[in-house]
Amino acid sequence: MYDFETLVDRRGTGASKWVNVKAEGELEDVVPLSVADMEFVAPPAVRRALRDVVDRGVFGYQNADEPYFEACRDWYARRQGWVAEQDWLVPAQGVVQALCAAIMVFVREGEGVIIQEPVYYPFRAGIEAHGRRVVNNPLVEGLDSDGRLAYSIDFEGLEAAASGEDVRMMLFCNPHNPVGRVWTSEEVRRVAEICKRHDVILVSDEIHGDLIMGDRPLTSVMTLSDELRGNAIVCTAPSKTFNQAGLMNSNIWICDEKLRRTFNEKMACVVINGPSNFARAALMAAYGECEDWLDELIVYIRGNDAYVKTRLGEAFPEMNWSPLEGTYLSWTDWRAYFDDADSLERFAQDEARIAFDEGKIFGCGGAGFERWNLACPRRVLERACDRFIEAAARDPRFA
Known part of the structure; x- marks a missing residue:
């Protein structure tokens, strides 16, 4: 019933997640999964309420x-x-x-x-x-x-x-x-x-x-x-x-x-x-x-979580994760493949070309993890998984 597939172009708008993303190229080819906000458009009732405020003009x-x-x-x-x-x-x-x-x-x-x-x-x-x-x-x-x-x-x-x-x-x-x-x-x-x-x-x-x-x-x-x-x-x-x-x-x-x-x-x-x-x-x-919108959102995020963990689990059998009980943020463990957090960050950013909030910034116990933001259209996560898997195929650490 609600739209969780539209991907709005936020490049050049000052959006924190997108501020360093270049404007050229296909939008779907850009994969920032870092800052914990959503890529979904707000519920229709919220947008209507905001338009009403603008129309009042005070x-x-x-x-x-x-x-x-x-x-x-x-x-x-x-x-x-x-x-x-x-x-x-x-x-x-x-x-x-x-x-x-x-x-x-x-x-x-x-x-x-x-x-x-x-x-x-x-x-x-x-x-x-x-x-x-x-x-x-x-x-x-x-x-x-x-x-x-x-x-x-x-x-x-x-x-x-x-x-x-x-x-x-x-x-x-x-x-x-x-x-x-x-x-x-x-x-x-x-x-x-x-x-x-x-x-x-x-x-x-x-x-x-x-x-x-x-x-x-x-x-x-x-x-x-x-x-x-x-x-x-x-x-x-x-x-x-x-x-x-x-x-x-x-x-x-x-x-x-x-x-x-x-x-x-x-x-x-x-x-x-x-x-x-x-x-x-x-x-x-x-x-x-917007309670119905939230209920549909939760179902959609659960589907995104299952998709990412299925794709990554099949491709990387030594990768682990924490089951998602709350939030829309998936906590994935790459320590079986990387000896240090810096090499994982370089792999994600330079080879897979995905921007995460790196696990190391969350302090003790976070090094070697990546936090995936699941609050986006599924095709964005499909592209992110493709990139991660394709980059791993070129990297001897995953052999």
């Missing part, structure tokens, strides 16, 4: 008003099983900005922030850029019953990290980018309990929370007890779900009044803001009218 200051909040509340009640209160909402321009704001407000210079690498690289960058200390609680890499990569949380290590005298915060990613895990309800609860026990503020990045590709539903921190979610800052946005990242809009939820007041008072003139005219209209249209 673009003044905007608030996260009651209809906006109600659209958010109803969406999360339907999709994730929790009901928000309007006081909890702290609008921001983006999740990364909110993460950095939380670090600046609640963590002093030199104090520690826990992350779980390999993880979304702005986590580490945001901590270090503000003079705070990274405390890494690496994910545990193992194998499942099918021999595929299986990641888990080192809870003993997390307990030890959280008990550190100057550790103030944990950045938690669910669904996890890049490994694709959707953490179980027990795992989410244990993380929250450890943070609460040691007075460590839990910041949960749930930006991919609507993109559930497996059978396990998301357990948002917002579904936990009042005590546990009262120690949390939960970050959500329509940006990944409906390809709205460029509209610069996110919704941060802080249940505890004191925590929220401190955050708002210290950051009100920096990053905390209402949604723009366009972001407000896009969110309300997406959350109010």
Whole structure:
């Protein structure tokens, strides 16, 4: 019913994924699979809502008003099983900005922030850029019953990290980018309990929370007890779900009044803001009218994931991957073929001519991996697989 096959030419538009791609040549011959936004056109209702804003012709200051909040509340009640209160909402321009704001407000210079690498690289960058200390609680890499990569949380290590005298915060990613895990309800609860026990503020990045590709539903921190979610800052946005990242809009939820007041008072003139005219209209249209579009999108992404893993699995029997439970990002392991991350990057870029977000940028445990963005028309992935396989046929490492 919906269009997931049109490939819009974004070359020359300043789009982050395409900014260094030359404009000449066939569009289908260009394969950037890096930055985590979609190549799909936005849902029809979203485009119509944005045209209506343009037609009104007035673009003044905007608030996260009651209809906006109600659209958010109803969406999360339907999709994730929790009901928000309007006081909890702290609008921001983006999740990364909110993460950095939380670090600046609640963590002093030199104090520690826990992350779980390999993880979304702005986590580490945001901590270090503000003079705070990274405390890494690496994910545990193992194998499942099918021999595929299986990641888990080192809870003993997390307990030890959280008990550190100057550790103030944990950045938690669910669904996890890049490994694709959707953490179980027990795992989410244990993380929250450890943070609460040691007075460590839990910041949960749930930006991919609507993109559930497996059978396990998301357990948002917002579904936990009042005590546990009262120690949390939960970050959500329509940006990944409906390809709205460029509209610069996110919704941060802080249940505890004191925590929220401190955050708002210290950051009100920096990053905390209402949604723009366009972001407000896009969110309300997406959350109010585009649920069927999302359901079809998830089916399409699942098909893309199965296609890529079938093609690559047949061509490269020693390659492995992490099953995709959430996000639209496939985490593939090439360590059987490459001794170091730099040679893998050169192969992908120079020989296969594909731009990835290289695994090494996700920190400890990421070297030797490639993250494939599956949110594009299938023929783009067909071309990418063709290129990878053709390049491998010329490379002795794959003999």
